[in-house]
Amino acid sequence: xxxxxxxxxxxxxxxxxxxxxxxxxxxxxxxxxxxxxxxxxxxxxxxxxxxxxxxxxxxxxxxxxxxxxxxxxxxxxxxxxxxxxxxxxxxxxxxxxxxxxxxxxxxxxxxxxxxxxxxxxxxx
Numbered sequence: 001x002x003x004x005x006x007x008x009x010x011x012x013x014x015x016x017x018x019x020x021x022x023x024x025x026x027x028x029x030x031x032x033x034x035x036x037x038x039x040x041x042x043x044x045x046x047x048x049x050x051x052x053x054x055x056x057x058x059x060x061x062x063x064x065x066x067x068x069x070x071x072x073x074x075x076x077x078x079x080x081x082x083x084x085x086x087x088x089x090x091x092x093x094x095x096x097x098x099x100x101x102x103x104x105x106x107x108x109x110x111x112x113x114x115x116x117x118x119x120x121x122x123x124x
Contacts, residue, residue, distance in 0.1 A: 002026035002113045004096050009118030012086050016122070022079040022096030022115055030054070030074040033104035035111065036081045038092035038120075048094070049081060050104025059104060063089070086122045093117040 008020040020036070035050035049070040051058045058070050069082040079096050097111040 002098065004098060004113055004115035006094065006096050006115040006118040009094060009120045011121045011123065013124055014086060014088060014122055016086050017082070017084045018086065018120060020081040020083065020094055020096075020118060020120075022081075024077045024079065024096075024098065027098065027113075029072075029077040031102070033099035033102055034072060034079045035097050035099065035104045035106070036070060036079075036094060037097060038090075038094045039117075040089075040092040043092075045108065046092075047106040050099075050106070051079070052104060053102040059106070083120070086120075088122045090120060090122050093119050 003025045004022055006022045012018050031053055033053050036048040037045050038048050039045050048064055049060045051070045051072050055072050067085045071080045095117045096115045098113040100110050100112050
């Protein structure tokens, strides 16, 4: 069955860095776009970043542009999110999600599998 397992979250200081990973199994990883989304306490889901199935293009939320970098290793079935210059407002539960297509659209109904999430807390 399809599984998405995130890791790499934790506590970071403002200005610090974390790298999230999402290991996928149970499907042909290289055929589907993937995205990262986050949900802060009391807030709705925010699309953070996404990447085409072949890694040829990406998108970023304005709130993370220039600080976060999404990448994927199709040989390792793994999605990454490098997060630099972290801010307290980046505190949230971060999810990876598998799209139903090659393009990482920012529409929840176009994602059929989600990981369990990894908590990121940015605080001094």
